[in-house]
Amino acid sequence: MRAFFFLLWMAVLPVAGWAENIALVIGNSDYRTVPTLPNPVHDANAVARALRQQGFQVVTATDMTRAQMLTALRDFRNRADQADIAMVYYAGHGMEIGGRNYLIPVDARIADERDARLEMIEMQDVLAQLSGARRMKMIVLDACRDNPFVARMQREKKGRNVGRGLAIVNDAGADTLIAYAAAAGEVTPDGKAGGNSPFTRAFLNALQGPPKDVRLLLGQVRDELRQSVPGAAPFVYSSLGGTQYILNAQSPAPSEPKPGPVTELDENALLIDFATAEISNSSAAWDVFLAKYKAYSDHTLYILGRRSRDKLAAEVNAASVASEPRSGSANAASEQVAALDSTVQAPEPVKPAIPELTRKEAILEIQKLLKRRNCYPGRLDGLYGRQTAGGLATLSDRSGLTLSVRKSSTIDDLEQLIARLAIIDDVKCPTVQVVRRPAAKAKASSRVSPAAPKPAAPIAAPAPRTKKPQPGSTVFKNPPNYCPQFGSSKGCRDGTPTSW
Template structure:
């Protein structure tokens, strides 16, 4: 029943959200570079900015340590989400490179042994701009990718007319698009000595300020970074916006204010946040797992996974391992017999995972049990197994089809 209510809540939230202005964001933190020194901060920067964007109403996809294929795929998929949205934002923290006046984002698996390799191993900034172009009101690209290029020293130049610049080169985005660099053209940005880079620290400090119009937000970010770095690093924003005021967080209207400022409607909560606030106190494994399956890229999915782990660990404590009579009936009215459908096996320390699989099967209409394999002579001992049965071979064969619709790798086994 709780699971059905949760599904109804998702359906209701989808209906409401579709009618309201949507804000979508793709946040990427590339730290674990495989062929140059790793960067300590981009993963932190991405996680913290994702949280900040959630606070101002964005639906956020958080991605870390993307290789070439994953980075292109993430941008392609996000471009579909951006179509028709009121605002679309892409944030990238990691390495970038400018070569022959073209800007590229560098995936974690890039080698860049020669200048020719850049166009085959890095992702052009134009791809990022294309990913946000479907938004109606505001398109934002934030690049904390102007760090000193670690590939330049070892890169072999094959074309004498092709040059590598410091940082990123200037661009001219289309109207309604802003592109913010952590450091202006031809200069590099600091990674930072604390948890976050100076640029992302400045973004976090100003992102949720009520009534801060977008253009002024980036002016304040510029001043913040200049002060923090003693003038060594100056962010720069390229592009232009229409004549209306645009806010990430609208101004707060004071009581009795006869002339309130012109503002946009306050953004609706993102769908994943709205559903999470509804089910966050649930102790039902099915509800939590359904949320994880529905919103796998949400920052709230991490909280749901932690909550689910706590629920299963508590189940193990409250339901300690016990001897199970191998001769007891198969349950659910099935006749007793030697054959079982095995839907998973787990080490002794992971009974909670076995119970999670069992619960998932039951929620999908399959009566499964968690059993101690030591009680079954033909099952590998020393494990917890999730089984349907044991029963007759005819019944077990019939059950196998139902189980495989939920767990594809289930198999038939003579248990005793």
């Protein structure tokens, strides 16, 4: 009997150990009431293979009806209760109605926003099935595609509360991470038919990279997606703590980087390096920054860095000249300059002129930095208006810095503002949901309409004129058998006239 229980324990133990990280991967392509999506099934299969290589226990489900999705989530819940990390990866159509997100099964028939809870799966219900995971609950949504359900409902005016894309989740609970393929209210393309969506392709590339915390891994996904889809802005909601959460622990460790020129510009690295040099404000820091990014000398931040470096060198030279004794020699002046900044090198023989930023170019760069922080919803046009001013005001409140532009601001003022914006890259503005006002009535109800004219009284028909009797004449009344044909009753008998 002891041997039997020992063998049983040995059979169960590996299963419990292997189930530390589990994933449910869903891909819905074959929709029945709207055109088929070409890539979600391919996305789901590729992600499932990649997660298995990282040690996940994976359940793959494709082209699921609503009943099948509910059953899959219910079964997955029992396994999630025993897992450290539980993930749901969904590729397909999604929809936001009244601030709530829904995943759309392939058999959904949605004609009215009131069909939401009857035809779709609310994301809060998905989160509830993951709530038992011990360390982290994670949902990845590659569902921010152009949605024909939304277009049809808006066209038929049955979706006043239907949004474009998905909404931010603010009540997901602790130890939860939700990754969106696009920012709230935005969409991304599905990609070429038969392949993977741009978001899934970036996610797969990040999984194959060196092991790293999931937040850094999704940051790499964001960087690649921005390069492949101009204007893309994937979003991550996280309530994770300070512990590291690694999804790709089975990937090879990073190797020593090979020296060589930078081939592709990493915008995030550029911003961080610029901010580091700006805070240091030393010649050495600017020299390192300019040497690293000299291949991108036409970039706005490179131009600003070069200008700051030259301005700092000019200040050092001016200070040395001001402190130079009148009887001093040129050698003494050179020694004082070296004492003020030992890192200042000898001036270059001839330096090319730095192109001057125009006011429009500077404001355009400000708008780009505001848009990167979700503080500018408008079009990038380089024109200073209410949206730019509003974005700066909102970012000022959230960062505690004074960020403003006036009509009288000089180019130097704008450059200093660009430098400050580059330093506060970790501050984001909240997404403002547009509240649609009801159509205005033709006339306000509070206005008093002029009194309608009273209808004219009907004009009475004139009374028939009666001939007044002449003085001296006698007025006779008609007798009972008056004969009107003869004007008297003399020739009538019983009302019938007779001859006289």
